[in-house]
Amino acid sequence: MNVIRLWAIVKKEFKHIMRDRKTLISAFLIPILLIFLFCDSLSLDVNDLSLAVLDLDNSSQSKYLIDKVQAGGYFRVVRYCRNYSEVQKSLNSGEAEISLVIPAKFGSDLLKHKSDIQVLADGVNPSRTTAGTSYMTMILRDFFTEILTTNGKTISAPVNPVVRIWYNPSLESNKAIVPGLIALIMAILSALLTSTTISKEWESSSMELLLSTPVSKLEIIFGKFFPYFIIGCIDTTILICIARFLYNVKIKGSIFLLAIVCIVFLGGVLFQGLTISVVTKNSLVANILALLSSFLPIMILSGFVFYIPGMPKIVQYITYIVPGKYFINCARGIYSKASDFNILFNDILFLLAFNIFFVLVAFIKFKKKID
Numbered sequence: 001m002n003v004i005r006l007w008a009i010v011k012k013e014f015k016h017i018m019r020d021r022k023t024l025i026s027a028f029l030i031p032i033l034l035i036f037l038f039c040d041s042l043s044l045d046v047n048d049l050s051l052a053v054l055d056l057d058n059s060s061q062s063k064y065l066i067d068k069v070q071a072g073g074y075f076r077v078v079r080y081c082r083n084y085s086e087v088q089k090s091l092n093s094g095e096a097e098i099s100l101v102i103p104a105k106f107g108s109d110l111l112k113h114k115s116d117i118q119v120l121a122d123g124v125n126p127s128r129t130t131a132g133t134s135y136m137t138m139i140l141r142d143f144f145t146e147i148l149t150t151n152g153k154t155i156s157a158p159v160n161p162v163v164r165i166w167y168n169p170s171l172e173s174n175k176a177i178v179p180g181l182i183a184l185i186m187a188i189l190s191a192l193l194t195s196t197t198i199s200k201e202w203e204s205s206s207m208e209l210l211l212s213t214p215v216s217k218l219e220i221i222f223g224k225f226f227p228y229f230i231i232g233c234i235d236t237t238i239l240i241c242i243a244r245f246l247y248n249v250k251i252k253g254s255i256f257l258l259a260i261v262c263i264v265f266l267g268g269v270l271f272q273g274l275t276i277s278v279v280t281k282n283s284l285v286a287n288i289l290a291l292l293s294s295f296l297p298i299m300i301l302s303g304f305v306f307y308i309p310g311m312p313k314i315v316q317y318i319t320y321i322v323p324g325k326y327f328i329n330c331a332r333g334i335y336s337k338a339s340d341f342n343i344l345f346n347d348i349l350f351l352l353a354f355n356i357f358f359v360l361v362a363f364i365k366f367k368k369k370i371d
Contacts, residue, residue, distance in 0.1 A: 001222070005215045009223020013197070017227055031185045031235045035242055047074050049132045052096035054081040059107030065143055069100065074135040087120065097122050098132045110147060178243045179331030180304030183324045185239060186262070187269045187294040190232050194273030195290035196283045197224045198366075217366050221278075221359070225270055232266045253334035257341060261334070264351045265327040269294060271358035278366045298324035323354045 051069070055062050069075050078096055081087045090096040101118035103109075119136050121129045198220075201210060210220065240258075243249040251258060273290050280286045298304055301315070302324035308316055319325050326347040333339030341348075 001216065001218055005213075006219045006223050009215060009219055010226050013224055013227040017231075028231075028235065028238075031189055031239060032242070034185045034188075035181055035239050049075050049098055049128065049135075050078045050096045051075040052079045052081055052087055052090040052099040053077055054084065054087050054099065054101045056104040057102050057106035061107040061110055061147065062102045065102065065140075066100075068143055069136070069139055072135065072139055074132070074139075091120060091122050094122070097128060098136065100136070110144075174243075174247050174249050175336055176332065178247065178249045179335055180298070180302070180324075180328050182236065182239050182243070182262075182331060183265065183302065183327045184295070184298045184304065186232065186236060186266055187298050187324060188291070189235060190228065190266060190269040191273040191276070191290035191294040192287060193228050193231070194224070194270050195276045195286040197228070198274065198277040199281050199283045199286045217363060221274060221362050221366060224274060225267075228270055229267065232270060233263070236262050236266060249335065251335055253338035254340070257344070258331065258334045261327060261330040261344070261348060261351070264348060264355065265323065268323055268351055268354040268358065271355060271362060275358045275362040275365065278362050297322045298328075301325065302328050304328055323351055326350045 053066055055066065066077070070077060075098070079086070079090050081090065081099070084101075087099045087101060091099055099120040101120065103116060103118070106117070117140060119133060119140075121133050123129050215223070240251075244251070272293065273286075276286050276289050276293070280289065300306060301308075301319045301322045303319070304324070308319055308325070311319070330339070330344045330347045330351075333344055
């Protein structure tokens with residue numbers, strides 16, 4: 001590989017990028033918009049659940065219970081109902097997701113350890129309903145424990161569990177979402193940028209001029225690769241900074257190791273886009289294939305959104321060839337667990353193999369001749 005010829009291809013591609021405003025906008029504006037959009041809209045946290053309350057007791061104990069339910073931050077009282085028909089109306093209209101019905105004589109029955117509380121939930125959104133009923137059950141248990149202990153009564157329990165959550169004690173979804181978002185945005189952007197770089201040369205008939213020069217196939221491929229690699233590194237740095245300073249997602253592990261993982265993954269998805277461009281020689285087809293091969297596997301098969309062990313066995317086997325899965329494993333390990341190189345070695349090794357595979361395919365498929 002001749003460095004002078006390679007540098008000439010790199011300069012040519014940079015000039016093309018600088019003249020193409022659409023490419024510049026795609027390269028820098030789209031990733032920033034995507035991370036803001038996803039971080040603010042794609043949240044796995046279940047909070048601010050709308051709650052309707054029917055208090056048939058109006059005792060000090062019932063009012064204290066309502067205050068305790070609201071104090072946790074999981075529920076927001078949207079209506080104080082006067083009867084069951086209003087409870088039903090609030091659930092039917094979607095105004096409330098969960099209703100809490102406190103029966104008459106709740107305060108007096110509570111001291112006798114025989115009081116019941118009714119919790120009604122709207123099951124249209126199963127994930128929020130399941131989380132909401134779990135939160136409510138936890139709050140009610142804490143309330144009963146506090147009241148009975150205050151009044152000198154004891155609660156017999158064969159087991160007293162002490163729960164500790166490691167790595168993400170507050171269960172903030174951003175700490176799980178951000179590594180997957182970086183992978184998703186990097187893959188989409190990189191595949192789309194490089195998927196048309198060679199196909200456009202064929203469509204504009206400028207490839208004939210390039211093929212008439214002494215440059216080799218490898219020099220053309222890497223000459224097309226390096227400008228977008230630099231842009232991708234800048235974009236990735238911007239994404240990591242936004243996650244850190246605007247969404248407070250800190251990196252517990254080595255920044256240097258995270259940089260290595262990002263570089264290896266970025267190289268793989270760029271070469272994937274280049275390979276698509278070499279094979280198709282058509283910009284429209286290349287864009288469609290790039291989107292399908294980058295967005296869908298990371299969104300569905302990488303563990304970013306859907307839990308892999310919960311998938312059918314055949315689908316679990318397919319996930320082994322999805323590079324986004326290994327990058328997300330590495331990124332989450334570095335972000336949350338401070339995982340070191342030894343722990344992430346197998347994942348990084350696969351990402352390197354992913355790079356080599358697409359470089360070889362692009363080299364084999366690229367013919368330095370006109371059909």
